[in-house]
Amino acid sequence: MSASSLAVALSLGAMLQPVAAQAEPALTIQQEEAAHPRLVKAIHEMRDALAELEAAPNDFGGNKAAAVRDTKQAIHSLKKALYFRLKMDDAAIDKVQ
Numbered sequence: 477m478s479a480s481s482l483a484v485a486l487s488l489g490a491m492l493q494p495v496a497a498q499a500e501p502a503l504t505i506q507q508e509e510a511a512h513p514r515l516v517k518a519i520h521e522m523r524d525a526l527a528e529l530e531a532a533p534n535d536f537g538g539n540k541a542a543a544v545r546d547t548k549q550a551i552h553s554l555k556k557a558l559y560f561r562l563k564m565d566d567a568a569i570d571k572v573q
Contacts, residue, residue: 503561505572515558522551 509516526547529540536543555569564572 505559505562508559508562512558515554519551519554519558522547522554526551 526544529536529543529547532540535541552566552570555572556566559569559572
């Protein structure tokens with residue numbers, strides 16, 4: 477084998493070596509919240525509105541129960557959108573404060 481053939485063979489062998497896969501760093505709740513501060517603010521505002529609604533003495537013309545239910549669902553949906561890349565199930569999403 478000539479020197480040039482040997483050099484080609486060695487360079488081809490180097491290209492065929494397995495490359496270690498580099499996993500992307502795991503995302504965190506804090507990183508997702510920092511990336512989307514307006515969503516986080518909206519969740520906090522909706523929680524405050526929900527607390528006020530639940531504490532209200534009247535039923536707002538019969539609309540209170542539906543409003544409470546829908547607000548809880550909206551909070552959950554926003555959190556699900558915010559944390560979707562973390563691949564959390566619904567129970568884990570509901571635990572995030």
